[in-house]
Amino acid sequence: MSVPVEATPIPTVAPEEPAVARGIVKTLRSGVGQGGMLLALLLGVLFFQITTGGIMLRSLNVTNVFLQNGYILVMALGMLLIIVIGHIDLSVGSVAGFLGAVVAVLIVGVDVPGLGHIQTDPILAVLITLIAGGLIGGFQGWWVAYLRVPSFIVTLAGMLLFRGATLFMLGGQPVGPFPESFRAISAGFIPEAIGSIPDPFGPKDIVLANLTNLPVFGDLKLVLPLGGDSLQLTTLVLGALLCAFIVFLGWRSRREQVKYGFRVPSVRQFWIRNALVILGIMFIAYRLAGYKGLPIVALVAFLLIGLYMFVTMRTVIGRRIYAVGGNSKAAMLSGVNSKLMVFLSFVNMGVLAALGGIIIAARLNSATPKAGYGFELSVIAATFVGGASAYGGVGTVAGTVIGALFFGLLNIGMGIMSIQIDYQFMVQALVLLVAVYFDVRGKSRDA
């Protein structure tokens, strides 16, 4: 309140109706229950939007957030379950790298003496790779769950093992390129079924605020970029359908809660919250539509996010995973097969690591011996920043998605600002520390 403010004119948005403003603040503060991470994400967007002079939210860059971070999103979903159940998987980067090599070798083909050059159809290759991922996950899960070797050790060994296996598989050489159909997984967009229209806003940037004489940055502008060449309608329609679906689910759940006498946010609160969600989704859809539409990798990620939300919140198996993570002894004595749950979580992680590996290979258009190096760190960091507890039992899909997007935003934003990779690492490290600190502090205050 009484902090001295720079004596620069900061024109603010026209004052809104106070109740609505309060509702918005409340919604942001609750961060959809993610300990304020959503708020941090929005502040991050705002920050980069200003510091990049309005480039951050251009269609291309919004698209790139998904294109460049799809694999992290996908693997973080698997990591969430592993961390919730009280374990860790350090091997995901290596496993993804290895499976990327597997799919590459299958597609590009190998010379088998006597049989000639054997190639595999991309779809079959992807299927085989996913199954191989499940087997690798099962292998590690078996050591963890049934032989009771700590997951830290098993997956540390796995990290080395599959790093070696990748080099072996590729013979130290990149393998590629791939046919267009396979590359579409990472580089493609959904086909336009409806058509496209010119952007009604036309190419123009709306200047929301002028910031002058700032320390370090100098003069900056807060720009809301609009417009592009044309809008892909299918993407907008899909976005609208998603909004309708989310509102429908929320309304149904609210009605249920009321029926059982739970305290629920007021109707106005409900609509304010949903309006913000719709605004967010439609803005992203609008931006994606302004480039080439919804990337296939984003579609895959969104479908998986929906699936895993359902699994964690609405299924018996999800409930059991959280119970084992919260108190494995109590879960076991309640008749939950704790070991099987741990085993299955690793199988799941393996399959998603395979998908991650496929996405990476398709994106780079080749499998390289170094693919996947260090990815486990991004994946684990995204999960923790998203509010999962290192002690198990706590973590949500929504939080993990926000965590992954946050890291994606950092990468792209710092990339646009041409910040060197060395600084990027250091910034990411600090973000991880500070985010988890706030999360821990928030939780201890609740308790």
Add this chain to the structure above:
Amino acid sequence: MEAAGRVSDVLLEMRSITKEFPGVRALKDVSFSVRPGEIHALVGENGAGKSTLMKVVSGVYPHGTYEGQFFYKGEECRFAGVRESERKGIVIIHQELALIPHLSITENIFLANEQTTRGVINWGLSHSKAKALLDKVGLDETPDTKISRLGVGKQQLVEIAKALSKNVELLILDEPTSSLNENDSQKLLQLLREFRAQGIACVLISHKLKEVESVADTITILRDGAVIESLDAQSEHVTEDRIIRGMVGRDMTHRFPPREAKIGDIAFEVRNWKVAHPVYEDRMVINDVSLNVRKGEVVGIAGLMGAGRTEFAMSVFGRSWGRFVGGQVLKDGVEVDVSTIPRAVAHGIAYATEDRKTYGLVLMSDVKTNITLANLGGVSHSGVLVGPKEIRVANEFRDALAIKTPSVKQAAMNLSGGNQQKVVLAKWLFADPDVLILDEPTRGIDVGAKYEIYTIINRLAAEGKAVIIISSELPEVLGVSDRIYVMAAGRIAAEMSAAEASQEAIMKAIMRLARAGAEEVVL
């Protein structure tokens, strides 16, 4: 009580202490004083505020987190932490022992107070000092013994030796005998008497009123965070009933609900059950135990700590303890496979643990999640949870068992001990078992909640379920059971009907077996 403020005859004086937690006022305007060299018992139901009050004294709750002030030897204390109170000679020994199992006695005694010469640990000095302290508390062990090799009773003595090493003048013991057997408890109480003779004052928090009656000089009763009364136990005769009246605010003439048993056929039978220790496989912990329960019957298993009752129950429940050697489990006269917990549950057997926090509840999850955990099939449809049904089930059990919680969405860790126990019970009731094994169902919960639990047990038996109750409190076993098995050293020492059972008969049976098989008794 004497007028407060005279420094010479008051060691500790607390004035108007109020301590609040979010939503709860744990202490309301509590005044409390301890004279030098007295044994001052602090009694009250669970949640009455005993431990909270002592945590204020010992600096666990630092100055500023409570209202009011307190004086030690006439000086006002504003402790920022436990170290400051210990420097003054106030030492608290918590209910859960704070020893590190993999370290030796010496290392534990001097933890954070290492005996060093120029910064390097002087082991000779450490061990000899430790030995002297062990002699003081009458523990005949070499100081380099690892804590994990000692029984609970001996560990308790190590804690006290550790307190002595800090030149204690006010020793606070929170339920020191709750996990000790009779013999060890007596030894501990005798030690407290010796300390009194040496001028060390002692605050004793205990639920065991018999002990309080025998050892205390003054008894202060807390109820709902306020001091009800302080009794001078030396001048007047204070009986157990008198203390209970103060604790619950009414006469507890009926500590157990009346029970009309309708007993049917044998529902559950265990024959020649043998289980070995999970690590030392040649040590038979459960040796040839056979027992049965009829429909509608409540069967008690009495015995001392270490008799093997929990081990027996857990080994029957899906072999969740020890190494199975042999035996049969029969339900309604047919042998059933209970080799895993899911199988045992499928056969309608439930085991509600004695340690609800470690084995019973997922504390961070809400009440509804805990209630449905053992029977998720009952609230789901092809593997998908049916939210409304789950809430309906949880609400039903909340009402039926009178679980005090603002909502079934409250996290289990925010409930009191008695209500947590009810959640554990609800979990198993929803699984709808035919045989219910309840291990210490009322441990650590207050008198009123105990009565409610007993009522639930009666209701279950009336519905025709077979109930087995394991309890270390003999009056409880006698009060709720239709038939009693006495266990000692992993065997059934006796079986008696409720009519012929008494505390004396049970103790005699234990002693007889102990004498007969003295060599086999291993602790």
